[in-house]
Amino acid sequence: MSCLARCWCVLLKSSLAQTSSSMSSEIRSPTPVRVESPCQRRCCLDADDTCVGCGRNLDEILSWNEADASQRLAICQRASQRLIARNN
Template sequence: MQSPCVARCGLNDDEICMGCFRHIDEIVGWSSASEIKQQQIWQNLAQRKAQYASEEHHRSKEKERGKNSQIISREKWLEAEKRLAEQDA
């Protein structure tokens, strides 16, 4: 199944990519996720996108907003890999 990635990666404070709206754990675990899990992730994206778009709209009225507040760093990637490995154990 095709990844939801749109190559505009950047994490918000909740570790959600503001490009594809997946959580960092979903991004890191995508290639090893079952097709059912990948479908579940895809199904959650529209709702998550609407949720964060609404929240970002409200925040932008209070302060100037950077589109991607945090690039997905190697450190964040490794933290997510560790969480996923612990879940699988």
């Protein structure tokens, strides 16, 4: 599964969990969306400092822990596009 697909799966599961919990009569605070790291544990940077395993560039890898959910989704989208371009 591509890193973007995994990110969207996690986002969808979280969204479904929020929807089902909001249907209860009890008012709850929203569950934060968690976007999993696209890391494939095949870390190796190419000449452009892009990981050949996940497609993230070095700046994106280093900023991952501080990124919020929307920033992480954007990183996953760019990384997925890089992997697709590399494989074509």
